[in-house]
Amino acid sequence: MAKKKYYVVWMGHVPGVYTAWPTAKQQIDGYKGAKYKSFPDRAQAEAAFRRGFGSYLKQSLGTKASKSSHPRTRPSAVPSSETIIGKSISVDAACSGNPGKMEYQGVTTVGKRQIFHQAFPLGTNNIGEFLALVHALAFLQKQEQPDLPIYTDSKIAMGWIKKGKCKTTLVRNAKTELLYQTIEKAEAWLKENTVTNPILKWKTKVWGEIPADFGRK
RNA sequence: ACAU
DNA sequence: GCATGT
Ligand SMILES: [Mg+2]
Ligand SMILES: [Mg+2]
Numbered sequence: 107m108a109k110k111k112y113y114v115v116w117m118g119h120v121p122g123v124y125t126a127w128p129t130a131k132q133q134i135d136g137y138k139g140a141k142y143k144s145f146p147d148r149a150q151a152e153a154a155f156r157r158g159f160g161s162y163l164k165q166s167l168g169t170k171a172s173k174s175s176h177p178r179t180r181p182s183a184v185p186s187s188e189t190i191i192g193k194s195i196s197v198d199a200a201c202s203g204n205p206g207k208m209e210y211q212g213v214t215t216v217g218k219r220q221i222f223h224q225a226f227p228l229g230t231n232n233i234g235e236f237l238a239l240v241h242a243l244a245f246l247q248k249q250e251q252p253d254l255p256i257y258t259d260s261k262i263a264m265g266w267i268k269k270g271k272c273k274t275t276l277v278r279n280a281k282t283e284l285l286y287q288t289i290e291k292a293e294a295w296l297k298e299n300t301v302t303n304p305i306l307k308w309k310t311k312v313w314g315e316i317p318a319d320f321g322r323k
Numbered sequence: 324a325c326a327u
Numbered sequence: 328g329c330a331t332g333t
Contacts, residue, residue, distance in 0.1 A: 199327090201330095201331095203329090203330085204327095204329080204330040204331060205330075205331080206330090230330080230331055230332085231327060231330080231331055231332085232327075232331050232332055233331090235327075259326075259327065260326065260327055260332095261325070261326040261327075261332085261333075262326065262327070262331075262332045262333070263326095263327090263332095264326095265332090265333070266332095273332075273333090274331080274332085275331075275332080276331085307326090310326085310327090
């Protein structure tokens with residue numbers, strides 16, 4: 107039989123030392139950012155509880171203990187990607203017809219204040235999303251804001267930026283020649299510059315439409 | 324299927 | 328329902 111364990115809940119509905127997992131779990135379930143860990147005996151548990159989570163964690167991290175023995179933070183509190191970073195900009199593209207008349211814009215994520223906007227007589231949704239991202243990157247570099255994140259809802263455009271290449275299928279002809287030259291300029295920018303700003307996926311299903319959305323769907 |  | 332993309 108395994109020896110009975112003790113459960114410290116530093117932060118939860120009712121913090122304290124618990125002698126059974128089900129009761130400890132009650133204290134952390136539904137508590138955002140709960141801090142807790144199990145201990146092999148009562149003395150260690152009570153000492154850790156009295157020291158407080160911060161002090162205990164510091165010591166634990168400075169030691170060669172296995173990762174799994176560090177104190178826990180409830181997963182639902184961790185997901186940085188689950189929280190909208192307000193200090194950021196958001197971009198989006200739209201077209202009427204695809205391919206069709208295309209435009210893109212960048213706005214402040216909070217307040218939706220427009221930062222840039224461009225329109226083209228013919229383009230695709232994905233080209234627009236791609237150009238919007240490069241426009242945002244160049245703009246933030248000029249503003250010396252290399253850490254400000256950029257939100258996009260386009261998986262495709264994120265991939266093209268990573269590749270440094272706009273992998274469009276749009277026909278290149280007289281009607282698209284100017285757009286293609288813009289694309290080549292954008293690709294050249296990516297080749298000559300380092301992408302420093304985090305490019306983050308906007309979670310439309312969770313958060314609703316991206317702030318830069320044109321609202322025409 | 325997923326993201327537009 | 329159509330199209331752009333991985
Ligand atoms: Mg979009
Ligand atoms: Mg949109």
